[in-house]
Amino acid sequence: MSRARRRAAAVMAAVAAGVALAVVLLTGAANGNSSGVTDIGGNTSAVLYAAGHRPLAPEFSGTTLTGSRLSVSAYRGKVVVLNFWGSWCAPCREEAPALAALARTYRGAGVAFLGVDVRDTDASAQAFARDFGITYPSVADPASVVTMDFTTVVPIAGTPTTLVIDRTRHIAGAVFGAATYSELATILATVTRG
């Protein structure tokens, strides 16, 4: 009798524990903060990766909007701001003036700006670049293949996303969604110093 009751209690406890675990998993209460990643100004969409926690950026090459070949290996030894954008994307249009201004500010400071034009056409993309005064090159990525490569190391959930790649080709910072001038300037200040 008491053995049966003890077993019933054990089964009850096991099931209750299982359900509690399921609830935790389903509601995502176990949402920990992975180390080595710092949010900038409490904004979870802009992050800095600490040295030693920086993912290696994939190599890529492609055709620019103006038809020339571009390989990221040409930027070795430079800090690269890599912006995934599209002329169709509203937040990209919101952040475009900030990116154009940053590119002007950092000209000659060993920081290269580079775009990856996602799901776009050359006509629309060139019109966008003219409109916002963006003079740095962009690689056309109509099929999102370059984006997919980067998604294996950084969780790119949508467009726009901006990555800051350090001189050793490691990703040092990222802004998911529309980037602001100050967010990127903060990341660049850290990366160009180190």
Add this chain to the structure above:
Amino acid sequence: MTNVRAPEADPFGSPAPEPDGQPRGHLTGGASGSAGWLKWAWRQLTSMRIALILLFLLALASVPGSMLPQEGSDPAAVQQYFTSHPALAPVLNRLGLFNVFAAPWFAAIYLLLFTSLVGCVVPRTFRLAGSARALPPRAPRNLSRLPRSASYATALDAGQAVEVAARVLSGHGFRLRRPGGASEPADHWLSAEKGYLREAGNLLFHLALLGVLVSVALGGLFGYKADRLLVQGQTFADTASALDEFHPGRFVTAADLAPFTIRLNQFTAAYIAAGPQRGQPASFHAELSYTARPGGPSRGYDLQVNRPLSVDGVKVYLIGHGYAPLFRVTDARGQVVYDQATPFIAGSSGNFLSEGVVKVPDAQPQQLGFTGVFVPTAVDVGGILESVFPAADHPVASLIAYAGNLGIDSGVPQSVYQLDTAGMHRLGAAPLLMREGQTLRLPSGQGMITFAGYDQWVSLAITHDPGQLPALVCGIAALGGLLLSFMVRRRRVFIRARAAGHGSTVQVGGLARTDASGGFEAEFASLAAELRAAHRRPASRPDSAEGK
């Protein structure tokens, strides 16, 4: 679903142990009040009645999911509902009725049902496992009271008679029980039971049921669903930002997606050209090239409705198609600012009269926008364009042009199928009506537009459900177990032999514990006849009875 403590007590009060030991519904007096209540609540939750009520509630709760538009599957229809029912919609929204399957009350029912089933199935599994190993009960005193019985005299003495019967019954696969120890030395009896496969089937059913629950949960946590609209000649990679809709499971991150790419080479739709079925689709073929991973070999596939592509554990289904007219827009400064195929969506008026929007955010000096229709086989009916056939035999585009502010530069995402004309003014009164290849000047010197032709598009549903196969296997196993437990019946045969004269009197009794199909009567008769024949043989040489 299942009753934990089904009344399985022996009909004749034999001391077959009730494995759980506890009488049902009885609260232990010694336990403190709250523990007692907890136990009571647990027993209620895991009872069949509550499980059935929860199952019914779950069915009831999914009704609004099919009656009302859902955020997950059709957010546009939800918006539509809000505009057409401005008073009711916010109330329904507060109750989570536009996203039923993510609503907390739905999760509550689901989790309670899950708990109820697990709490019911796990103890029952232990009990069934015990029952599948248990010995039959002792033979009752008076076998003639059993539903089936027979009695006859034999020349064998009582001990021999029981031995012979034991050999016959074990030859038929019965599990035997004989008097144990020295408690009843003069008692000659034998209990035999068969049909333990029924318990094994029952056990399999319960375990498989748990397996189904776990599989479904696995699929929800580790699977994903996505949609992508793909125009002829376009390629897309399976990555979050290339998908139009993306619904990942809780444990799916952007990096977990299968890294395939798919290109739509050609889409062909054939329609019935004559007869009463005119205009009905005859066949759809989407010719794809795909690579399973970047840089991998490119393979071809003829995607059809109900013939999905399987790549890297992901299934890709063809779920829709349409036309994407090609427009080229030149702005007032002479720059080509738009040159692409623009997907239009077929409306309800039939024959693929399709509606769509063209947004030209980088036209100068003002942004341009167009709304209009693409008519695959156009006929002018009293000034109104109608499509008379779904194939593009005589394609025409008719657009209304707007100039001004598209409202897209503020960073708020917009639907590509809707034009917000609040900040725009209409250019010209008449729509721009264009045949294929035709170019028209926009009013007020805003530039020009060319209707350069059309492409076709397909919409693809991409699903990854790792729980699908285990759920199928468990489902089949559950069905097999259920059939086994329905078809196999447990039946018992008892033998008692008492000395009488020079020989003994043998009593045979039989009982089927569950005999819905009613075959036990014949089985018992044949067994009794066989036993009687075995007992008629003169000698008790062990081999003689066994050899048959």
